[in-house]
Amino acid sequence: MIRFGPAGNCDRFYAEGYKASEQAPAWIAAQGLDAYEYAAGHGVTIREAAARKIGDAANAAGVAVSIHAPYYINCGNPEKAESSVNYLLRSAQAVSWMGGSRVIFHPGSPGDRPRGEALRVALDTIAAARAKLDAEGFHDVFLCPETMGRPSQLGTLDEVLLICQSVERTLPTVDFAHLHAAACGGMQGPADFEAVIRRMLDALDPERAHHFHAHFSRIAYTAKGERCHMTFADAGYGPEFSHLAPVLVRYGLEPTIICESRGTQADDAGTMKRIYREACAQGSPDGRA
Numbered sequence: 001m002i003r004f005g006p007a008g009n010c011d012r013f014y015a016e017g018y019k020a021s022e023q024a025p026a027w028i029a030a031q032g033l034d035a036y037e038y039a040a041g042h043g044v045t046i047r048e049a050a051a052r053k054i055g056d057a058a059n060a061a062g063v064a065v066s067i068h069a070p071y072y073i074n075c076g077n078p079e080k081a082e083s084s085v086n087y088l089l090r091s092a093q094a095v096s097w098m099g100g101s102r103v104i105f106h107p108g109s110p111g112d113r114p115r116g117e118a119l120r121v122a123l124d125t126i127a128a129a130r131a132k133l134d135a136e137g138f139h140d141v142f143l144c145p146e147t148m149g150r151p152s153q154l155g156t157l158d159e160v161l162l163i164c165q166s167v168e169r170t171l172p173t174v175d176f177a178h179l180h181a182a183a184c185g186g187m188q189g190p191a192d193f194e195a196v197i198r199r200m201l202d203a204l205d206p207e208r209a210h211h212f213h214a215h216f217s218r219i220a221y222t223a224k225g226e227r228c229h230m231t232f233a234d235a236g237y238g239p240e241f242s243h244l245a246p247v248l249v250r251y252g253l254e255p256t257i258i259c260e261s262r263g264t265q266a267d268d269a270g271t272m273k274r275i276y277r278e279a280c281a282q283g284s285p286d287g288r289a
């Protein structure tokens with residue numbers, strides 16, 4: 001099934017008096033949503049007991065949990081390969097405690113290395129992480145490399161798809177805002193979204209392609225790519241979810257779509273779900289979703 005939910009805890013969650021992430025799954029379900037991406041970008045510091053509380057709450061609420069692994073992972077740098085594997089392992093451990101199965105991570109950056117060399121290092125590092133996860137018993141956890149918002153970073157759509165073709169039990173995290181920013185406004189209309197979806201369907205087996213992981217928000221960018229994530233209320237910034245929704249319906253895709261709007265991510269995830277339902281109603285021959 002397709003799922004929608006927020007990245008981390010939004011401003012309204014705290015404004016309504018909630019404090020702990022273990023309260024998030026029930027709150028998310030009450031908003032009509034069913035996914036939650038636990039934010040560990042600044043480090044996986046959560047302890048087992050707290051993570052299991054989130055897992056119990058998510059299970060009770062019918063919310064699927066993923067984790068965003070630390071931002072400082074750099075699979076493309078051989079000197080950071082070992083620590084990157086360990087951060088991915090800790091992320092896998094934490095999301096397992098939470099009852100989830102997706103570790104979202106940034107592939108890394110080439111630094112001074114030629115891009116092709118950095119990509120080869122990244123493929124080796126991610127394969128090593130896969131082996132380590134399996135050795136530690138995390139067979140059901142998927143590693144989900146993300147498409148990145150700056151051309152200087154590893155993580156073009158083709159690079160992410162290559163990683164997913166090369167390493168078992170990976171899923172692409174297609175960040176449509178990042179694709180838009182990296183191409184200085186590349187996601188202009190439904191045809192641009194369909195091209196992305198078709199490349200993914202061509203590259204991967206149907207099971208993985210149909211259940212890909214996605215990030216969506218509006219985004220500001222410069223000539224160098226991503227500047228910052230915006231909200232759906234920030235008119236004048238793309239991309240538009242209404243361009244993606246009919247493509248998801250036409251191809252029968254069931255991604256987990258995480259909203260990364262700044263502060264309003266749960267409300268904007270709800271808006272995406274409504275737009276998706278409207279696209280379903282329009283897309284079916286008899287007009288019913």
Ligand SMILES: [Zn+2]
Nearest residue numbers: 068105106146
């Ligand atoms: Zn990310």
